[in-house]
Amino acid sequence: MTNAVNEAREALGLRLRELRRDAGLTARRLAQLADWHESKVSRTEYGKQTPSEADLRAWCEHTGSHDQLADLVATLRNIEAAYMEWKRVLGAGTRRRQKMSVRLEGDTRSIRWYEPTIVPGLLQTADYAEGILSKVIEFYSIPDDLADGVAARIERQRVLYRGDRRFSFIIAEQVLHTTVTDEHVMLGQLDRLLTVMSLPRVVLGIVPADALYAGPSWTGFSIFDQRLVQVETVTAELSVTQPREIAQYERMFAILNDQAVFGDGARELIGEAIRARR
Numbered sequence: 001m002t003n004a005v006n007e008a009r010e011a012l013g014l015r016l017r018e019l020r021r022d023a024g025l026t027a028r029r030l031a032q033l034a035d036w037h038e039s040k041v042s043r044t045e046y047g048k049q050t051p052s053e054a055d056l057r058a059w060c061e062h063t064g065s066h067d068q069l070a071d072l073v074a075t076l077r078n079i080e081a082a083y084m085e086w087k088r089v090l091g092a093g094t095r096r097r098q099k100m101s102v103r104l105e106g107d108t109r110s111i112r113w114y115e116p117t118i119v120p121g122l123l124q125t126a127d128y129a130e131g132i133l134s135k136v137i138e139f140y141s142i143p144d145d146l147a148d149g150v151a152a153r154i155e156r157q158r159v160l161y162r163g164d165r166r167f168s169f170i171i172a173e174q175v176l177h178t179t180v181t182d183e184h185v186m187l188g189q190l191d192r193l194l195t196v197m198s199l200p201r202v203v204l205g206i207v208p209a210d211a212l213y214a215g216p217s218w219t220g221f222s223i224f225d226q227r228l229v230q231v232e233t234v235t236a237e238l239s240v241t242q243p244r245e246i247a248q249y250e251r252m253f254a255i256l257n258d259q260a261v262f263g264d265g266a267r268e269l270i271g272e273a274i275r276a277r278r
Contacts (some may be wrong), residue, residue, distance in 0.1 A: 008079045010047030015072065016059055017045040023063035033062040050079065090142045094133050094149030098156060104224060105159045109166065112223040112253050116172040118180065119189060120220075122157055123169065123196055123204075128189040129153045131181035160199060167202045170256045173209040176273035183277050190274050194267060205260030206269050214255045223249055 020030055020041070027041040034055075043049035051059070053073055060069045090097055101121070105111065113120045119128060133149045136142075159165065179186055197204050221231045229240040229249045240246060261269065 006047065008075070009050055012051075012072070012075050012079065013045040013047040015068075015075075016051070016056075019059065019063045019065045019068060020045070023065070025063060030059070030062055034058045051076065090136070090140055093143040093145035094136060095145050095152045098149055098152030102152070102156050102159075104228075105156060108224040109164070110168075110223075110225050111165070112168045112170075112250075113220075114170045114217065114222075114253060114256055115175060115220040116217065117174055117178050117220075119171065119175055119193070120169050120222075121153055122160060122167070123193065124153065125185070125189050125192050126150055126154055127185045128180050128192075131185060160196070160202060165201060168205075168253075168257075169203065170205045170207060170253070170260050172207045173269055176206070176270060187274060187277055190270055190277070193270055197263075197266065203262065204266060205257060205262045206266045207256055207259045208261060208269065211259045214259060215252055217252055217256055221249055221252075223253060226250070 020027065025033075027045070028038050030036075031038040031041050040049065044051050044055070053076060056069060056072045056076060060066050060072070105122070111122075113122070118132060121129070124132065129150045130146065133153070134146055137144050137146060137149075160167065176190065180189070193204065196202050219231060219233065221229055223229050223246070226243075226246060227241065229238075229246055231238040231240065240249065260266075
């Protein structure tokens with residue numbers, strides 16, 4: 001979990017501790033009143049455990065702080081929004097998550113996107129997207145809405161052709177060699193990369209496989225203007241909004257940008273991958 005989420009959870013815990021102390025209650029007494037294990041109070045107050053909304057209601061009831069409940073619930077929901085488990089995000093299938101991206105990308109002027117193993121969603125062919133989303137559905141055991149999810153992902157790509165937005169994509173060379181579905185799908189996808197390189201608002205760079213290690217770029221991330229970074233982990237999607245954290249991702253993207261090859265260099269790497277697959 002990012003530092004921003006931890007700090008927000010710790011700040012919420014501090015507020016709850018102050019409410020308990022103002023009410024003249026010990027942690028043990030509050031736990032007794034709420035029928036909790038005593039350690040729950042301590043872990044919540046020190047930001048080690050995230051309370052539920054029901055916990056907040058009980059906390060306010062037993063500390064006589066009903067007037068604080070609305071603000072506490074709002075704080076909790078902001079924390080939850082910053083750390084969204086995939087089981088929750090994808091609970092109704094893949095289409096809803098794609099629609100969320102349509103709105104976000106439509107409201108952004110500049111998108112910087114790095115991927116170490118797969119093609120960024122905005123650059124995927126329908127066949128490639130089908131291969132990716134089918135694995136997502138299988139891995140997370142979510143409702144199978146594959147056709148709708150693929151259609152929504154392709155719909156997202158309209159943003160590449162509209163308005164005055166700017167897109168900077170950097171991928172690791174491994175992306176060209178990670179096989180999604182089969183060789184036929186990959187040849188179509190590699191050809192698509194060559195095509196999007198000619199779009200006036202799109203810049204595509206590739207970090208060669210023999211590039212020197214230059215920083216912790218272990219997972220993909222997307223930077224939306226200078227207001228939001230999205231990071232996908234195995235279990236959750238992180239939304240980073242703290243300016244100092246965003247600055248770190250911008251620094252990492254600049255390092256990757258310096259390592260990447262563009263134009264003819266990128267086309268040569270893609271061409272080599274195409275020839276190898278043929």
